[in-house]
Amino acid sequence: MGLFNGLIGNATEVNHDSVRRQLQDVLIPNEEVDLAFTLVRDLVVFTDLRLIVVDKQGVTGKKSDYKTFPYKSISRFSVETSGHFDLDAELKIWISGAVEPAQVLQFRKDKNITLIQQALATAILK
Template sequence: MSLLDGLLGNATNVDQDAIKKELKDVLIPNEEVDLAFRLVRDLVVFTSHRLIVVDKQGVTGKKVDYKTFPYKSISRFSVETTGHFDLDAELKIWISGAVEPAQVLQFRKDNSITTIQKALATAILL
């Protein structure tokens, strides 16, 4: 996928070695990156132990928010696909005991949400 896809809100698959370098200070020893997607500047990373959502903030993107969701803490998730008039697809993630979603990710005209939901289902159900 191209840069244009990223700017339009479509997730692009990211090389796992590049993500390991980018998250070297966040990953714990022996934690492996299984799957990663870039959404403009942000990242959704599936590792051997958790889901990491990296939110780069501000104009320069120097300020970064790292959200960690251990797979065992994710109680449910929902996927809303795009429609004829609603072009946004949405993934919502709830953690145990929460009424509201802990994370909401939006995608536009994107098939990656299917891959992401399959990876999330595999991680929390198996």
């Protein structure tokens, strides 16, 4: 069911050890992974210092775009939940001074959007 959830866009929680190995060149010493989710091929990681969004690109997924959002630079975020006819939930993240969202993530009807919203609120409201 995990593979099927990933294919239809649901966020699937990922083992922290595998995320640490995958991001060994991105994480700084002593940075802790608090929460991690996959969205199809992409990866959304909450550490104790920042939000990291890994966008796998290309047919093979070998090319990756790593976006880092320090929690202190996130000025706001919004979550649009799914409805009866609109099956997508959406998370938008704005950074300080930006008019347009810096990141938009799409989810299918999924309980993990609530976990992600809570993690983001906890991180930026500290």
